[in-house]
Amino acid sequence: MIGILTFVIAVVVLAIAFKLFSADTYVLKKERTYNGQTYTETETNAVGITKAVGVVLLSVVLGFLNPYEVERVDSGHVAILVENLGDDKGMSKVEYKRGWVIFNAFTQRYYEFPVFQQHIDYEENTVITRGGFQATIKPSFNYSLNPTTVDAMFQNLRVDIKTVEHGWLKNAIISSVNDVANLFTVDSIFNHRAEFEAAIISEANKRVGKWFTVSQLRTNIAPPPAITKAIEEKTKAVQEAQAATQRTLVATAEAQEKIARAKGDSAQAVIAAAGRAEAVKKEQQFLTPLYIEYLKVQKWKGEVPTTVLGGNSNALLNIKP
Numbered sequence: 001m002i003g004i005l006t007f008v009i010a011v012v013v014l015a016i017a018f019k020l021f022s023a024d025t026y027v028l029k030k031e032r033t034y035n036g037q038t039y040t041e042t043e044t045n046a047v048g049i050t051k052a053v054g055v056v057l058l059s060v061v062l063g064f065l066n067p068y069e070v071e072r073v074d075s076g077h078v079a080i081l082v083e084n085l086g087d088d089k090g091m092s093k094v095e096y097k098r099g100w101v102i103f104n105a106f107t108q109r110y111y112e113f114p115v116f117q118q119h120i121d122y123e124e125n126t127v128i129t130r131g132g133f134q135a136t137i138k139p140s141f142n143y144s145l146n147p148t149t150v151d152a153m154f155q156n157l158r159v160d161i162k163t164v165e166h167g168w169l170k171n172a173i174i175s176s177v178n179d180v181a182n183l184f185t186v187d188s189i190f191n192h193r194a195e196f197e198a199a200i201i202s203e204a205n206k207r208v209g210k211w212f213t214v215s216q217l218r219t220n221i222a223p224p225p226a227i228t229k230a231i232e233e234k235t236k237a238v239q240e241a242q243a244a245t246q247r248t249l250v251a252t253a254e255a256q257e258k259i260a261r262a263k264g265d266s267a268q269a270v271i272a273a274a275g276r277a278e279a280v281k282k283e284q285q286f287l288t289p290l291y292i293e294y295l296k297v298q299k300w301k302g303e304v305p306t307t308v309l310g311g312n313s314n315a316l317l318n319i320k321p
Contacts, residue, residue, distance in 0.1 A: 014059065027044065029042050067105050067106040068105070069103060069110070070101070072099070072100050073100075073101060074112070076115060077112050078145075079096070079098070079112045080097065080150060080151055081101065081103055081109070082108065082111065084108060111154065111160055113150050114145065115145050115146075115147040115150075118142065118145075120141060120142075120143065121140045124138045125174050125177075129182065129186050129189060130182055130183060131186065133186050133224065135189070135223050137220060137221045137222075139177060140218050142217075143169070143212045143215070144213050144215075145161070145211065146212070146213070149210065150211075153211040169208060169212065172208050173204055176203040176204040177200050180200045181221075189221060196219070197217055201217050
């Protein structure tokens with residue numbers, strides 16, 4: 001932007017200085033007399049055209065060689081301006097900037113750092129757990145930069161934020177994961193992953209806390225195939241043992257239910273038998289000869305027996321005197 005502006009200003013200033021805005025600069029007028037009459041002839045002024053071309057070329061060179069640049073500090077960012085020359089060059093002269101910043105690119109360096117939440121995904125790395133087992137991690141996390149310590153960070157690291165992310169910060173995070181992993185066995189890492197990753201965040205913030213705040217860290221840790229298989233087999237054995245225990249509890253409950261049902265049926269039969277026995281006993285007490293005759297009478301319908309004999313039949317009667 002500044003280069004274009006420099007080019008335009010140079011063209012205007014030089015054009016005014018060399019009177020390039022006048023048409024007479026590019027045309028030569030000559031008067032000639034022929035047969036007593038005077039004629040005016042015009043021809044292209046090579047000098048004027050050369051000046052115009054020279055002004056344009058010089059302006060282009062000035063535009064490219066212009067040392068000044070303009071940057072705007074975006075919202076949520078902090079900018080610093082570093083002097084590269086003079087007594088204040090290097091780390092001793094770092095200034096915070098806001099809004100629009102004009103600087104000399106030949107003698108100054110402009111850096112912009114975000115101070116809002118940033119997310120990073122790192123590539124796979126290998127760590128050693130307690131017991132000497134290897135595990136693969138692919139960390140991802142959020143970080144925020146302390147806006148009041150950007151100058152101190154730059155004075156120590158002297159690089160832009162992307163270089164910090166993939167250099168100093170990456171080393172701090174990976175080493176934190178490695179050191180904490182050395183305190184956990186493979187089983188405990190996968191059985192207590194939340195505690196494992198919380199310990200990593202705590203350790204990482206101890207190392208980078210003077211400039212950064214790390215949060216939402218996920219190791220995405222994966223054990224080697226042999227350990228994965230062992231964990232799967234152990235998990236399967238535990239699940240099968242739990243299933244067997246559950247089946248035992250169910251069978252025991254069903255057996256107890258059957259026993260209780262049998263006891264209930266037996267008790268009911270005993271009670272019923274006792275009731276029938278008592279009823280028979282009562283009936284026997286009332287079955288006197290007179291009561292039996294009474295029952296016969298109650299059952300009689302008023303009919304007498306009849307006998308039909310044929311013509312050649314004889315009836316035998318046994319009559320006692």
